[in-house]
Every structure is written in C-alpha cells, then in structure tokens.
Amino acid sequence: MGEQLRRGGRRARFGGLAGIVVLSSLLTACEKGTAGPLGADDGTPGTSSSRSASQGSDSTTRTSGDASYAVDAPGRFKPPLRTADLLVTASHTLPDPLVTRIRRIQGVRALVPFSYAAASVDGRTLTVAAADPAAFRVFTPDATAQAQFVWDRLAGGEAAVDVTTPKKLVDAKDMVRLGSRDDSPLVHVGAYAPLVQRAAGLSTRPVVQVVVNPKRGEQLGLPTRNALLISTGSRTPSLVKKQIDKLLAGDRAGSVQLLAREFDNALQTAVLAGTSVSDAIGTFSYTNGPDGTIKPDQRWVDAYIRTESVPLLGDVTCNKAFIPQLRAALTEIVQAGLASSIHPDEYAGCYYPRYIGRSAANGLSLHSWGIAVDLNVPGNQRGTSGEMDRRVVAIMKKWGMAWGGDWNYTDPMHFEMNRVVRPG
Incomplete structure (x- = not known):
C-alpha cells in the first residue's frame, strides 16, 4: 500500500502494513459508561477491557504519556470493522434520549459517541476527537484498527x-501543542496513522486529524460528547x-454530514476548542x-457579528x-x-468566513468566527519575522490574543483571540 505504520518518534518504522500515523487529538470524552460502539443489532464490539497495557499488547510498546491521563488499555482488536458513513456534530452534548432514538433508526448498524472540535495550531485548524480507544478504532482503516501500539499509546x-x-x-x-495559548497542553x-476518512474523491482532509483519549479531552476543554460516527452497513x-x-x-446547532460518496455540500457545524472562548463566541452551522x-x-x-468603532482602525x-x-488593546497601544x-490603511479585516488559504484541506480560518485581525500586512508576510513592534505584540497578548509571529511557519500580521479577558 506504499504507506508506513510507525510509532511516534520519526525513526521507528513498521513495514508491510498500511500507513499509520497517530497524533494527539482534541476529542472529548465519550459518555461515562459507554465503552464501545453502540451496535443496533449486533451487540457492543470493541469495548475497553481492564487489562493493563502490558497484557495483550505489543511487548515493545513504550508510552510517553502522562500517567494521570491514562485510561484502561483497550485489549486486542475485536472485529468487525465499521464504515464511517455519517458524522453528526453539535455545539453541545447530544442528549442520551436523542442518541438512543438515532441508534434505533433502521439502517444504523453501529455508532460511537465522542467529542469533536477544531483546534488552532500554528496557523492551522485541526479536527480533533476525544474518544474511547476500543470504541473508536473500529471506525478507522483496517491496518490502523489492528495496530495495537496505536491504541495502547492512546x-x-x-x-x-x-x-x-x-x-x-x-x-x-x-510533541504537539493543542491550542494557541502559551499554556495550551503539550501532548x-x-x-x-490514517484515521477516520471520507470516501475517496470527496476531500483530501480527513474527518479526524488528531485523536486522544477521554481524559485528555477533558484536559483540552472540548465540548463533551457532541458528536457521533455512524455506520449504515449496506443501507444507503x-x-x-x-x-x-x-x-x-428542532436543534439549530446540530447537523449531519455524509462521509460516503453521496456528499453534496452538506451543512456542517463549526465548534472551536477551548471552553471559555467557545462559550463566548458561539458555534455555527455553515455550507x-x-x-x-x-x-x-x-x-x-x-447574534454574534457586530460592526463597531475601535481606536486606530475605525469601524471593524x-x-x-x-x-x-x-x-482595550488598541487603547493601551495609544496610551x-x-x-x-x-x-490603519494596512488593516486586512477581522470577520471573513473562509478556509485557511481558501482550501478546505487547511481547516477553517479563525476569521470565520470573527476573532482574528491582520495588521500591517505588507511588512508582515507569512514565513518572515515581520516588522511588528514587539511592544505592540506584548500588549495584544496581554489582552487575550495569540500572535502568528510565534508559530513555526510565521504569520506576523495575524492576531487571534485565545482566551477571554474582560476590561475592568
């Protein structure tokens, strides 16, 4: 298959298996007590066992995780694999009665609840999931699902x-820092490894780019169990x-995406990771x-987008x-x-709903939420150190903004809200 299956650590490689690369993701914990996919007609395959990581797992597996964020080891892979046909997402926890009603729909072969959000990482937005390892693995490609070290490490x-x-x-x-704040967790x-994919030809962007276990999801502040992966088996x-x-x-904040080839510009739900910020800025559905x-x-x-006057820039x-x-930041800069x-004539806007680089593969720009500004554009292009006065940068950070000049691939014109700071 031409891809490599490997552990974290760039030199470790495993030949003969489909490529697997696993990074930490921002999914939030599944509902307490829901250990595996909820099978509508075939039981509950793949639930986590209480065995330690050393039992039933690759003896060469070594973890570099924090033990305080460990969960029960998943045990060996238990077939069958499930196709990821539908993705349900919402801005809030999906109620148990609703999940039960969805599970009972004719054609729902299996489903797994998990937490799902977008995280801003060095100028990209990554789709992240927090889920029970045993429950989630059956929705990934065969080689990924069977790679024991992936799920033991998760x-x-x-x-x-x-x-x-x-x-x-x-x-x-x-190590990856999942979030734009200086104190965002490093995982x-x-x-x-290949994770949850859309059908070939729909998009090059995976459904999920990073997966973590439920305890990590809580640490990352993801919305709790706000998503479902659903397999429909042979039913359309x-x-x-x-x-x-x-x-x-009746739920304006929930939506369903087709992950199968029938895709037709489906309604999607945008949720930003980080509890305080997401609560303040809202979540939205979009096409x-x-x-x-x-x-x-x-x-x-x-409800959320406003045009108001601020110092130096005028109406924003x-x-x-x-x-x-x-x-408040611009006022302090003046003072x-x-x-x-x-x-002011080099200000490039705040609210601009689009993908980063106008490519869906890069994820949503934080301009889509109206929480980012681009300043002094000509002298602060991507990949440069820029000309931004570092005293200005310090003030912007004081008022709850991350600076693109700190990213690995710099964007020194860019400032984005990464925490809530209320003026006194």
Missing part, C-alpha cells in the same frame, strides 16, 4: 495523528441521514461558498465577544505612545 495518554497532518505542527520531540504523539447513508435530520429539526469561502448560518451572524466587523478585548506602529 490509552496511555498520548495522541494519534493522521498521516496527512503537516509535520511542522509537531516539534522535534514529537506527545504516540503514533502516526442518505436514507438514514433523512431520518436523523428529522430528529435534529461551502465559492472560492474557498463558507456561508455561516445567518442566525449566528445576527468582528465577533461581539472579541471587540472589547481588541478595543503607550505606540499609535504610529499600527497602520
């Missing part, structure tokens, strides 16, 4: 990363989707627009939660005598 507190994830997002020690990448996924759409009709743009739900736009259109922090360091 249970041990490490992360699994999809092979398509840019290597520059992981440092030389195989060791235990393995690299779109027929099942129609039934789920009816159940979600794809032309030329790498997206079209957020107008109800969310009306941003998320209502971000404007007070931006205004510090640094007003000349900001060039």
Whole structure:
C-alpha cells in the first residue's frame, strides 16, 4: 500500500502494513459508561477491557504519556470493522434520549459517541476527537484498527495523528501543542496513522486529524460528547441521514454530514476548542461558498457579528465577544505612545468566513468566527519575522490574543483571540 505504520518518534518504522500515523487529538470524552460502539443489532464490539497495557499488547510498546491521563488499555482488536458513513456534530452534548432514538433508526448498524472540535495550531485548524480507544478504532482503516501500539499509546495518554497532518505542527520531540495559548497542553504523539476518512474523491482532509483519549479531552476543554460516527452497513447513508435530520429539526446547532460518496455540500457545524472562548463566541452551522469561502448560518451572524468603532482602525466587523478585548488593546497601544506602529490603511479585516488559504484541506480560518485581525500586512508576510513592534505584540497578548509571529511557519500580521479577558 506504499504507506508506513510507525510509532511516534520519526525513526521507528513498521513495514508491510498500511500507513499509520497517530497524533494527539482534541476529542472529548465519550459518555461515562459507554465503552464501545453502540451496535443496533449486533451487540457492543470493541469495548475497553481492564487489562493493563502490558497484557495483550505489543511487548515493545513504550508510552510517553502522562500517567494521570491514562485510561484502561483497550485489549486486542475485536472485529468487525465499521464504515464511517455519517458524522453528526453539535455545539453541545447530544442528549442520551436523542442518541438512543438515532441508534434505533433502521439502517444504523453501529455508532460511537465522542467529542469533536477544531483546534488552532500554528496557523492551522485541526479536527480533533476525544474518544474511547476500543470504541473508536473500529471506525478507522483496517491496518490502523489492528495496530495495537496505536491504541495502547492512546490509552496511555498520548495522541494519534493522521498521516496527512503537516509535520511542522509537531516539534522535534514529537510533541504537539493543542491550542494557541502559551499554556495550551503539550501532548506527545504516540503514533502516526490514517484515521477516520471520507470516501475517496470527496476531500483530501480527513474527518479526524488528531485523536486522544477521554481524559485528555477533558484536559483540552472540548465540548463533551457532541458528536457521533455512524455506520449504515449496506443501507444507503442518505436514507438514514433523512431520518436523523428529522430528529435534529428542532436543534439549530446540530447537523449531519455524509462521509460516503453521496456528499453534496452538506451543512456542517463549526465548534472551536477551548471552553471559555467557545462559550463566548458561539458555534455555527455553515455550507461551502465559492472560492474557498463558507456561508455561516445567518442566525449566528445576527447574534454574534457586530460592526463597531475601535481606536486606530475605525469601524471593524468582528465577533461581539472579541471587540472589547481588541478595543482595550488598541487603547493601551495609544496610551503607550505606540499609535504610529499600527497602520490603519494596512488593516486586512477581522470577520471573513473562509478556509485557511481558501482550501478546505487547511481547516477553517479563525476569521470565520470573527476573532482574528491582520495588521500591517505588507511588512508582515507569512514565513518572515515581520516588522511588528514587539511592544505592540506584548500588549495584544496581554489582552487575550495569540500572535502568528510565534508559530513555526510565521504569520506576523495575524492576531487571534485565545482566551477571554474582560476590561475592568
């Protein structure tokens, strides 16, 4: 198959197996007590056992996870594999009665609840999942599901990363910082492997790029159990989707995506990882627009996007939660005598709903939430150290913003909200 299956640590390789690369992901914990996929007609395969990682696992496996984030080892792989046909996502925990009703729909062969969000990592947004290792593995490709070290390491507190994830997002020690804050958790990448995929031809971007166990998901502050992966077996996924759409009709924050080849610009739900920020800025559903743009739900736009005046830049259109922090930072920049360091005619906007680089493969830009600004654009291009006054940078950081100049692949014009700071 031409790909490599390997542990975290760039030199370790395993020949003869389909490529597997596992990185830490931002999925939140499954519902307590739900250890495996909920089979509608065939029991509950793949549930975690209470065996230690040394029992029934590769004897050469070594974990570099924090023991305080370890969960029960998953034991050996238990067939059958499940196809990932539908993805249900919401901005909130999916209620148990709703999950039960979905499980009972004709054609739902198996499902697994997990937590799902986007994380800003060095100028990219990665889709992250937190899930029970035994329950989740049956929805991954065969070689990934059967690679015991991947799931033992995930249970041990490490992360699994999809092979398509840019290597520059992981440092030389195989650590990845999942979030844009300086104190965002660093998680060791235990393995690299293909994770949950869309059908060939739909998109080069995996459904999930990073997976962690439930305890890591709690540490990362993901929304709890807000997603479902569903296998429809031999039944046409779109027929099942129609039934789920009816159940979600009263829930404006929930949506269903077809992961099978029937894809047709489905409604998607955008959730940003980080509890305090996501609570403040809201979550929205969207469809794809032309030329790498997206079209957020107008109800969310009306509720969260505002045009207000701020110092130096004049009128800006941003998320209502971000404007007070931006205004406070610019006010302090003026008071510090640094007003000349900001060039109003070189401001490139705040709210701009689109993919990074106008490519869906790169994930949603934080401009889509209206919580990022690009300043002094001509002198601060990507990949350069830029000309931004570092005193300005320090003030922007003080007011809850991460700076793109700190990223591995720099973007010194870019500042994005990474925590809530309320002016006194």
